Amino acid sequence: MNTNPSILLIFPNPIATIPGGLTYVAKRFKQNGFDVSVLINAFRHFRSMDSIMDEVVRVKNPDVVGLAFATFNVIEVYRLQQLCRSAGFFVIAGGNHPTIRPEECLQHGADLVFRGESETAIDEFARWFKTGRDPAARKDLGGISYVDVDGRFAHNPKHPRLRDLDALGDMDFSAIDLDEFRVADGSVKGLNAVSCGRGCPFDCSFCSHRDWYQYAHRSADSIIQEMVTRHEKYGITNFWMSDETFVVKKDRVHDFCDKLLALKAPFTWLMGTRVGTVDEALLKKMKQAGLAQITYGVESAHDETLNRVHKGYTAQQAYDTVLLTGQVGVPMYINLMTGFPWETPEHCEANIRFIHAVDRYVNCFQLYGAVIPYPDTSIYEEYHEKEGFTDWWLKERYQDAGMVIYQNVANPYKVSTYFQRNLYDDTYVAEDYFFKFTPEYKRAVARMGLVIGRKAIEAASSSRWRKQWRYSLGVLSQRLYALHPRLEMKVVGSLKKVNRLHETRLTGQFIKK
Numbered sequence: 001m002n003t004n005p006s007i008l009l010i011f012p013n014p015i016a017t018i019p020g021g022l023t024y025v026a027k028r029f030k031q032n033g034f035d036v037s038v039l040i041n042a043f044r045h046f047r048s049m050d051s052i053m054d055e056v057v058r059v060k061n062p063d064v065v066g067l068a069f070a071t072f073n074v075i076e077v078y079r080l081q082q083l084c085r086s087a088g089f090f091v092i093a094g095g096n097h098p099t100i101r102p103e104e105c106l107q108h109g110a111d112l113v114f115r116g117e118s119e120t121a122i123d124e125f126a127r128w129f130k131t132g133r134d135p136a137a138r139k140d141l142g143g144i145s146y147v148d149v150d151g152r153f154a155h156n157p158k159h160p161r162l163r164d165l166d167a168l169g170d171m172d173f174s175a176i177d178l179d180e181f182r183v184a185d186g187s188v189k190g191l192n193a194v195s196c197g198r199g200c201p202f203d204c205s206f207c208s209h210r211d212w213y214q215y216a217h218r219s220a221d222s223i224i225q226e227m228v229t230r231h232e233k234y235g236i237t238n239f240w241m242s243d244e245t246f247v248v249k250k251d252r253v254h255d256f257c258d259k260l261l262a263l264k265a266p267f268t269w270l271m272g273t274r275v276g277t278v279d280e281a282l283l284k285k286m287k288q289a290g291l292a293q294i295t296y297g298v299e300s301a302h303d304e305t306l307n308r309v310h311k312g313y314t315a316q317q318a319y320d321t322v323l324l325t326g327q328v329g330v331p332m333y334i335n336l337m338t339g340f341p342w343e344t345p346e347h348c349e350a351n352i353r354f355i356h357a358v359d360r361y362v363n364c365f366q367l368y369g370a371v372i373p374y375p376d377t378s379i380y381e382e383y384h385e386k387e388g389f390t391d392w393w394l395k396e397r398y399q400d401a402g403m404v405i406y407q408n409v410a411n412p413y414k415v416s417t418y419f420q421r422n423l424y425d426d427t428y429v430a431e432d433y434f435f436k437f438t439p440e441y442k443r444a445v446a447r448m449g450l451v452i453g454r455k456a457i458e459a460a461s462s463s464r465w466r467k468q469w470r471y472s473l474g475v476l477s478q479r480l481y482a483l484h485p486r487l488e489m490k491v492v493g494s495l496k497k498v499n500r501l502h503e504t505r506l507t508g509q510f511i512k513k
């Protein structure tokens with residue numbers, strides 16, 4: 001008879017890519033003798049919280065339900081948590097939102113919250129769970145928050161961050177239904193992800209990573225061994241290095257490239273990094289070693305915004321880096337942000353000039369990018385009271401906020417418009433979600449959106465006629481929406497429902513035709 005305890009790990013929010021962190025969580029529970037099953041609410045096979053509860057949780061009837069979530073759709077996630085708790089399941093939660101707001105999470109149905117990196121905490125929890133679950137012994141579980149026997153919140157100190165990431169080994173996909181993430185070309189979104197390090201030492205004011213400032217990395221040998229294994233097992237040749245900032249220490253990237261070159265494997269790879277972390281020698285080396293695309297979080301081409309979000313570089317430096325990267329021959333995907341409360345049309349004009357200046361080297365500019373003031377970021381702390389968006393994630397209106405609308409919600413064609421999906425999603429600015437903007441600024445963001453959208457359409461469509469048709473439809477959609485959202489849905493929404501642009505982003509197929 002099998003006496004292992006069982007855990008059902010749930011990623012309840014719709015997602016288009018396998019969430020890598022959960023593969024490590026699943027693996028750790030398995031190593032601790034749990035029978036593990038995983039339910040990820042794949043975007044293409046979306047389940048309501050009630051259906052997760054009735055068709056999965058009740059059917060599997062696990063000893064522990066573990067939820068992993070970021071700051072999105074929090075009301076519904078908490079509803080699921082409470083349903084599980086009231087049905088008698090032991091509920092634990094981890095990931096970005098529970099880490100930032102452990103007390104809120106405990107008030108909404110969790111028995112225990114795991115804050116931040118959780119491998120060591122999982123080891124301790126497993127021992128505690130299997131040896132009688134003494135409530136008094138919860139105080140010995142590092143990194144965990146709970147409500148103590150007197151009804152007070154207790155937050156145990158965290159374990160130090162892991163230094164030896166090699167010891168974690170490879171991501172474990174065995175409990176995941178890969179078909180839920182299979183896209184039109186047969187590849188599985190997220191199966192090409194390789195985590196090379198954890199954390200980012202920078203301090204951008206909009207970035208929600210309080211627990212991840214400290215940077216830890218794997219050795220080149222360990223990363224390459226995982227690439228080889230993934231290739232042998234799943235046939236992957238194009239990898240996505242899923243780190244927050246891939247180039248933190250140049251010497252280790254040189255080492256990685258040297259070893260990859262020595263291997264002579266037919267691998268290509270994609271990564272994202274910060275402007276200012278690369279130089280010409282490193283760019284050339286990475287290209288030689290198979291780098292197929294860099295994503296740069298440029299964020300703005302205006303010095304005031306760069307300064308105020310603490311990016312630590314100037315618009316000129318951003319331009320120089322992008323130009324250099326283009327000249328070395330590495331194509332780029334570039335993120336630009338909008339919607340900062342101090343911005344005026346001038347900031348958008350600077351972005352538009354930047355886009356035109358570097359256009360020839362860039363595969364695509366991000367099709368969204370209005371700032372979301374995530375809890376615990378400096379931008380949230382500075383503005384939430386004066387702008388009246390305190391705890392926005394607990395309000396009905398904001399449940400869709402934070403996700404890329406067309407990519408991640410249950411039914412993008414129901415809640416988003418053609419231009420939001422195909423040109424540029426400026427909803428949070430246009431509808432004053434968090435900050436109030438002037439009509440002039442909104443028009444400037446819409447103009448920037450058209451420039452970005454036209455470029456994306458150019459990259460993704462083959463015939464001139466098709467490009468023109470899609471772009472005109474986008475402009476029409478934007479204008480109708482400005483008149484009345486329902487009008488857009490009725491006219492354009494009924495004409496065109498497909499969006500393939502985002503589908504290929506992380507597989508690196510955003511190549512100019």
Ligand code: B12
Nearest residue numbers: 015019020021066068070071094095096117118208402404
């Ligand atoms: C790779 C990545 C992505 C990938 C993959 C998503 C994924 N979830 O893996 C993609 C590109 C798809 C993505 C998309 C988005 N992302 Co993202 N992403 C990241 C990034 C850079 C790394 C995540 C990661 O793999 N970390 C490493 C692993 C090991 O850590 P982890 O997942 O947190 O898991 C550890 C612990 O948290 C814990 N844990 C996690 N879950 C659970 C569950 C249980 C039960 C337990 C016990 C423990 C536990 O144990 C794990 C092992 O130590 C993070 C940055 C960061 N610092 O987290 C942003 C981050 C998570 N993303 C963020 C955002 C905003 C988004 C988007 C909303 C962007 C957008 N506008 O669309 C979407 C949302 C997608 C979705 N539906 O969830 C924010 C979330 C902010 C917040 N407060 O919620 C982050 C923190 C970036 C930031 N600094 O602002 N993202």
Ligand code: SF4
Nearest residue numbers: 200202203204207244
């Ligand atoms: S460089 Fe990127 S990951 Fe690092 S703090 Fe800034 S936005 Fe966050």
